[in-house]
Amino acid sequence: MGKKVLMKGNEAIGEAAIRAGCLNYFAYPITPQSEVAEYLSHRMPEVGGVFLQAESEVAVAYMIYGAAGAGARVFTTSSSPGISLMSEGLSYIAGAQLPAVFVNIVRGGPGLGGILPSQGDYFQATKGGGHGDYHLLVMAPESVQEAADMMMRAFPLAEKYRNPVIILGDGLIGQMMEPVEFHDHLRTDPVNNNHWATNGMQFRNSSKPNIVKSLFLDPDELNENNLILKAKYERMKKEDILFEPYNMDGPYQKLIVSYGTMSRVCKTAIDNLKVKGIEVGMIRPQTLFPFPETAVFEAAAKESCKAVISIELSMGQMVEDVQRCVQGLRPVHWYGECGGNVPTPEKVMDVVTSL
Amino acid sequence: MQSEVMFAGFGGQGILMSGKVLAHAAMEEGHEVLWMPSYGPEMRGGTAYCLVMISDRLIGSPVVRNPSHLVAMNRPSLEKFAPLIKPAGVVLINSSLIAIDAGREDLDVIKIPVTAIAKELGNVRAANIVALGAFVERSKIVGFDTLRHCVHEEFVNKKNFLSLNMNALEEGKKAAEMLPKK
Missing domain, CATH: 3.40.50.920 (Rossmann fold)
Incomplete structure (x- = not known):
């Protein structure tokens, strides 16, 4: 643990992701989470990471799909309307069993709503949002310190389950400053992606050709995929309730x-x-x-x-x-x-x- | 023990920054702190405020109905927040821009022309730090040496403004020292 620093929740989320070994961040600005992007626009280049402002939230979700599919640790942040736009991609990412971390600094809704704190995206985060039979692992911090801690847990959890994890904050968590202490860096590479990532044969210890997809036209194959997902959600209930x-x-x-x-x-x-x-x-x-x-x-x-x-x-x-x-x-x-x-x-x- | 300080004024008066410097100083002294900005669509000339909470234990609610103290940099801020301040709280009125009183007898009201003092120092933008110096001198909410250290840290990378703001802090302190004691 290092020295305590005074930081906005949004900035702490960005820093924690880097310390968790995530060097890929694609996003589109929206209040009240824009400071994550602002912070990472200068911090990612400092650590040799990628900061990319996409043309839209829809594009962000598929950039995440691509990077996660290639076995890279990747995350994005947005706020409510932006997460709605990403929800189609979230469903694909869950269906294709890819690890990725999303952060929703929730604002009031529905529609454009307002920019102040809200928890109106509870259903969207916990019950779906996108189409099909899937769940996200959803974590909700109450402080800047906890937001940073949860970011650092989110990546290993996403990789453990090969499932997207979402941090559900709100405008207040994003905007307020509190003292925060960062844990030391975690390992910086995702593990166990040999058997699923399409990162090129030269990068893995396996000769199996990997395919990342969420399309299963054979009903039995699709049913099998749904059963695999269900087993993961049951395992989350046994092992990762906090x-x-x-x-x-x-x-x-x-x-x-x-x-x-x-x-x-x-x-x-x-x-x-x-x-x-x-x-x-x-x-x-x-x-x-x-x-x-x-x-x-x-x-x-x-x-x-x-x-x-x-x-x-x-x-x-x-x-x-x-x-x-x-x-x-x-x-x-x-x-x-x-x-x-x-x-x-x-x-x-x-x-x-x-x- | 927990106290809350409301900083309020026009957007552009450095409201968020003076709050941040105070929060930093309290953190340096080992307190739990929380800094909460107003983050509506504020802009230069609009209203801005921030709330700094300082406590000797973990801070619960970030929402407070009655803050302990107020630094009011303009009249709308005084009118809006003075009625909410807890009895015996310090209320700093920027008398350069505010011609009215707090309208309460149960507060420790100090009137300081922070904008005029900053102008004399050569830059009106330092009024927020003049106010911060005066407020901390009166309230003793953090040690003044810690505050000096934190103002220095805030401006150490903005060389053109460092000495201006260090002077502003001292002038604010002096102005508060000249007032009659409580």
Whole structure:
């Protein structure tokens, strides 16, 4: 670990990618993530990497497909409308089983929406976005430090599963500055691409010709590909769920489920309520897919717990996953704000105490 | 213990930078810090603000209803934020551009003509650092030597502005020292 530096979330994401050994970045500017591109436009040349501003987000997605298919570590960043444009390519990348990292610094929607913080892309990230039967591994940081840490985990995870990983931030995570400490460099080459990458026979220890494709016209072959993908998603659920329990030891009567920026507001609300003698627990999913299903169920099932509430910067998206996990055992409520208005801790306290 | 400082003014007055320098100084002193800009479609002449949070423990909510202190560089900023500041907070009014009061008796209001002081130093753009010097001298929110070090780091690669801003910091400090004590 190095010295603490004060950095914007967007800049820290760019630096963390380089430290994770990713030297290929293709992107198209959009608020509130443009500082990633700004930062990497001078930083990538310094480290011998590639910075490329594409002609559109659609093109970015297929440049990622090409680079990942050739066995290179590659990533992009965008914000909500840009991710929509990339979603066709994301589906192809998932179908062709390629490792790549996407970052969505979410802004308000739908449509052009606004440029302020939002979590309105929860469904898009966790349930699809593009067509077909696929999932992304979705991570949601709550701070600049965690955004940097998750970037460094994202590449090995993408390679472990040969599946795209997406970091779901929001405008606030991208724009705010906090102290951040970077881990040392990880290894700088993707591993185990001998058996799938189309990087040229001279670069791999295998004589098998590799084909990267998502087209399977034979129904049995396509079914087989879908089964392979499904097995990966099941494995993610066993091996790579991340969540943070907060104030879960006491006899809490209310349980909050919240992630990202919103969960930080909830933490302050929980601390303030504790001073008043009111115990509230929280599960903060750090991976949104795979979702911490068992943790949410067990937290809701605790005897003292009377009600569960999903608090999100969206109009009731994660609450559907929370309801699914709680299985009717407790009433599940929702509270959220949109448009970029991040609720204050006082507002969250009112909402939780009035349950 | 946590305090929040709101810096507010016109776009182009260096609001985001003075906030960043303060955040840097607090980080150097070992505090947890968070710097949050207004990042709407601001431009030169529009409104700009940033919030700096300084704490001795991990910072939770980046959203605060009532900040502890305010540095108001123009009148709309004072009118908008003064009613929100916690009692006993320091409110710096840039009296070169603001002809009104904070309208509250429970605040530590200091009126300093930071724009005029910067003009006397030769460059109106240093008004933000004059304000920063005065605010830190009054609030003692970070040590002044740490602040000097951080202003130096901020401008060390902008040689033409280094001595200007180091002087601006000292002039701001002097202006605050001349005021009656709380």
